[in-house]
Amino acid sequence: VAFTTEEIRKFPFGPNEKAPANITDRLVPWRFMIGFAALLTAGMIGVRVYQQIFAWSAGLDYFEPEFQTYWMTFLYSEWVMEVILATAVWGYIWVTRDRHLDQLQPAEELRRYFRLVALIFAYVFV
Template structure:
């Protein structure tokens, strides 16, 4: 059964009322601003104060950044997870279809921000680290590039991903009643890139690997990075639930049939 043009237009307006784009806009702007700050900081102090780990300038500009990044990661994770848990929905059984749809759309926006954070962490800053090691002789595991990559950008996407998982677990019946394997692979797998940093640095200390980035010791980053493909399973679950909430007529209307 097809809907009239008036009915389709009404459905589209209803979807506009449910969809709130502000969280996505704020999240993308905040993430972009944070990444821009890190890159600008590297540009200012990477070569001028980051080549000699025994210099006073290195202690000021880079070791202090390392300490701040670790402290902010723990504080950010504790604050976000604590907030999501304290404000969890304790009456999910009474959740209306409209509110559930709105929360599913929020989760999709959260995953978009997560994907952007993964790009900056696992692609941009990680490749930058490889270039740094092939062009600069390092005398410490905590090079400027490593500090930004492993202790700022990696914890950032891990926290965002875990936050998305906890949001879904505490606010959506689709995820609250069990554990999505795809979501677990996505979040836990990508988090494991952080413990892999320790293994990576041990290898760099024991062997000369700065020009051998295809070596087996770096395969862990690739293996866990590919866990990001779990997002397709999560999105399929969300789309299936949206389809059930909308019903066949509205789905056909939005598809233009």
């Protein structure tokens, strides 16, 4: 179902009421989405540059001792960073969650959905 800007402006209000003009401009978190995509892109470029620099000097053959030294250490450190980051993010989400969802305003709920979709788009883009 597609909605026009005018219909979205009326959403959390009655049929004859209008939301402030800037409410729909704040629904899509463009800076957040672009910033998150840029952060992911920078991280992946850093990993790719590291792989390119050490590919021939450290070797890509699993049976070589250099592979264990560089690539497996890199993989293990990546796993540790992912566990730490996931624990921090989910801990933050759990501690700062809204405890009164029954009092959540429709405009705030819609803003949260837009932020979730922005995160998904940024992650899929990278």
